Amino acid sequence: MAVDQPAAKNPCRYFIVIDDIWDTQTWDVIKCAFVDSHPESRLIITTRIVDVATKAGGIYHMQPLSDDYSKILFYTRTSGSEGPAEVTTKILKKCGGVPLAITTIASLLVGKHSEDWSKVYDAIGFGHADNGDVHNTRKILSFSYYDLSSNLKTCLLYLSVFPEDCLIDKISLIWRWVAEGFIPYREGMESFELGEIYFNTLVNKSMIRWIDPEDNDGRGGCRVHDMVLDLIRTISNEVNFVTVHDMEHHDTRPGGKSTNKVHRLAVHGKSGEHNYSIAMEHVRSFNVVECSANSIPLLLSFKVLHVLVIEDCVFSEGSCLEHLGKLLQLRYLGLVKTAVKIPEGIGHDLKFLEILDVRGGLISELPPSVGELMNLRCLWADNGTVMKGEIGKLTCLEELQLYSVEKCPNFFTEVRKLTKLRVLNIYFAEMEESAGKSLMESLCNLHNIHSLTVSTVLADDDSVVVNHSLEDMAPCTKLYRLVLPSIVIPRVPSWINQLSVPLLSRLLLHVDAVEVRDVQTIGRLPSLLELALWSKEENNISYTFGSNEFHKLRGLWTKKIEIAVGEGALPMLESLLYSASAERKDAASLVPWRRNSCPLLNYVSCYLDCTNSSYREVKEAKQALRQALLYNAVYPDIRKENYDEEAGKFIDNLEWILRGLDRPEDVGRSAAHQEERTRRMIRSLERRLRDAAEPRVGRYGQQEIRGLVAKFKSWLHDHAGTDQDEARKSDATDSEDDEDYYYDDATDQAEYRRSACSSQ
Structure with missing residues (x-):
């Protein structure tokens, strides 16, 4: 019989909960005084600081209530x-x-x-109710605010210029901080990098909430909870930091401080005439969202404006921002989702402009003078906006996003001069192979790249094959994104390895020849989250993923590469796109993984190659693939390649007819009638084959159709289609029913299908 030990000899066991630990030093004291001396006890802490939670270990991220x-x-x-x-x-x-x-x-x-x-x-709001709970909520949030450094407080207060529930783009927000002068100079660090540290700190301290991009090409952003926004607007109003003009008064709430000396003005959704009693000559930042042109003051009234953002506003057709060139101190110009015409002389007037944001695609062109903005650090444009000027003089550019770059003069050679580029996202509609080679040579001169995307706005099939590799590019170790889906390069660059690009998290390459060692090297990248690796058809390889690689990979997209997933491999994989051949109909070949190998997998898409397959083989492969995917609890998404859907339907109907003709006596029609109709069908088929008008299924679809015609003929006493006189007599009749040549009418169709069912 077991006997309990004396209580004095048992180790002390406690279960303690501590709320709101604000710094890592406090946690160190608690750990030293309690955790280390009572290893059998349990301690739960709550904190708004991610660094504290990380140091304590065992983080549980509380999700919002449903x-x-x-x-x-x-x-x-x-x-x-x-x-x-x-x-x-x-x-x-x-x-x-x-x-x-x-x-x-x-x-x-x-x-x-x-x-x-x-x-x-x-x-x-915090200022409208004398309630204990409101006071406590404000006190808790105030702790978070006053725990920030002075620079972080300034950056947080600036968020009050955005409307409630607004998704705030991370990149443009940081550059606004830079343009406003909120990011101090720090030796050895670029201003944007320091601003990114500030942004991440606000996320880690739970003052703002990080929002993942909705798509792979998105930039991500943040939202401010309504109560945090209420707090920072209250403080901003008290210190006259930002004035939000979205109510009857200039301030964000009744009873706020009223002043005519405004430094930063935000206008949200005003549709009436401009009637502010505000001295615009002191305004350094003007942000207007979802307004009409009537609610925007004359630009001449601004004297020291540094930031001008006009987003989702309505102007008259073809209107121009008159006097924009008079804003000589302007650093940031945002004309987002707003149809206006940019003045022709903007590049000669705004000499200090650093950021130009015209995303939204509603501005048709950037005038040639934009190429004279030699202090420009960021230029963002979407599809629908064409750059008319050369870019060779924009040597201060750090970020560039342009569409239709083939219409930008000398773009493919001029881009090599932009050696400070960190982010380059360019898209083209068409590009010759020589231009692609020039572009590759230019990219090899950009050694400061952190993120690179080169893509076509058309289908993936319109790739440009270039004979120039990226071996000489040698990017910096901070490269985190490399997306080249529309450029076919000879092979995977050797510098894509864990030592040269340890931060690479997204890689998309279209390579002429992929080798097994390339995939093995990529698998050792410590930060890789998404991989798309496409090979040309004639250079297929087979690769089996093992358990000692790709530990963080969430998305895998391969094409023309035969893959298999070993036991314990790809533990974090959530999305998979791969290729399979319809010739191989067994489940093991069509589905290269098992559920116990990829427990988080929730999306699978398969490119089913039908090149060397008959219609029946394609049908059987689809059925096997669908069953295998459903068995693994994944909804199947099957995309057929080298396959003509109309040809498939054509052969499917032919098979129904053949089954019906196996027992023609069941149809109830005379033998002469059956024979005559079969002759007409064969002549129609042969005519389409002769004129090359009939689509094929895969590579051998036409041969299969000829085989069906031969099978028809074998059932006839007299081989149809050889009697030229009879063929000429019925050509007119054949042409009338050319689209439905295998059925006389709906009644015949129903009869044949009933006959087919009875014959099985």
Whole structure:
């Protein structure tokens, strides 16, 4: 019988919860005083600081409450009283699934009539209710704010210029900070890199919420929770940092500080005439969103403007921003999703301009003078906007995004002069092989590249094959993105390895010849999250992924490479696109992985190559592939290559007819009628084959159709199609029913299908 040891000899066991640890030093003290001396005990801490949580280990990231649980918590706090459903939905949306926000706002509604809920919602904010919960919420959030350095406080307050619930683009936000002068000079570090550190710090301290890009080419951004936005707008209003003109008054809420000396002005959704009583000569930053031209003051009224952002606004057709060239101190110009014409002389007037953002594709062209903006550090344009000037003088550029680069004069040779480029995203509609070679030579001169994308805006098949490799490129060790889907290079560059590009997280290459050692080298990249590796058809290889490589890979897209996944390989894989041949119909060949190998896999797409396959082989392979994918709990997405869908339907109908003709006596028609109709079908088939009008299925589709015609003929007493006189008599009739040559009418079709079913 077991006997318990004396209590004094048992180690002390505690279960303690500590809320809101604010720095790593505090955690070190707690760990030294408690954790190290009581190893059998358990300690749970809560913190808003990611660095603290990382050091403590075992992080649990709290997810926002679902809509259902938000309602349960909300109605529990309001003691079950309900207001208008529409108002409740708006309130919960404002809370964003944050329990503290839900209980705080719900506390304001306790004891109030349902008709007053709308008033409470309109007045939600730290300055509108003398309530203990509101005070506590503001106090908690204030701790986070006052824990920031002075530079971070400034960067956070600037977020009050954005509308509520706005998705804030990370890249443009950091460059706005730079243009405003919020990023100090630090030796050995570029201003954007320091701004990125600031951004990540705000994310780590839970002051802003990181939002992943919706697509692979997205840039990502952040959102500010309504209560954090309310806090920073309150503080910003008190110190006269930003004035938001989206209500009746100049300030963001009644009772705020009123002043005519405004430094940063934001206008959100005003549709009326401009009637601000604000002295524009002191405004350094003007941000306007979803407004009409009437609500924008004359640009001549600005004297010291550094940042001008006009986003999603409506101007009259072909209108020009008059007097834009008078803003001599302008550093940042954003004309996003706004159809205006940029003045021709902008490049001669705005000598200090550093950022030009015309994304949205509503500005048809950038005038040639843009090529004279020699202090420009960023130029972003979307599809629909053409650069008319040369880019060779823009030697300060750090980021460049352009479409239709083939229309930009001498672009493929001039881009080699932009040696400071960190980010280069260029797209073209067409490019000759010689131009592609010039581009590759230019790219090899850009040694500071962090992110490179070269792609066509057309289909993937329109790739440009170049004979110039990227061996001489030698990018910096900070390269994190290399996307070249539309340029076929001879082979994978040797500098793509864990020592030269340790931060590479996204790689997309179209290579003439892929070798096994190339994939092995890529598999050792420590940061790789997404890989797309396409090989040309005649250079296929087979590769089996092992458990000692690609440890972080989430997305894998291969083409013309036969792959297999070994036991324990690709543990983090979520998305897979691969190629398979319809000739190989066994499940092991069509599905190269098993569920226990890739436990997180939730999306699979297969390129089914039908080149050397008959219609029946394609059909069987699709069925086997679909069953195998469903067996592995993945919904199948099958994309056929080298396959003509119309030809497939044609042969499918022919097979129905053949099955019916096996027992023609079941149809109930005379033998002469059957024979005559079969003759017509054969003549029509032969005519299409003779004129090369009939589409093929794969490489041997035409041969299969000829085989079907021969099978028809073998069932006839007299070989049809050889009697030229009879063929000429019925040509007119054949042409009338050319599209439905294998059925006389709907009744015949039904009869043949019934006959086919009975014959099986």
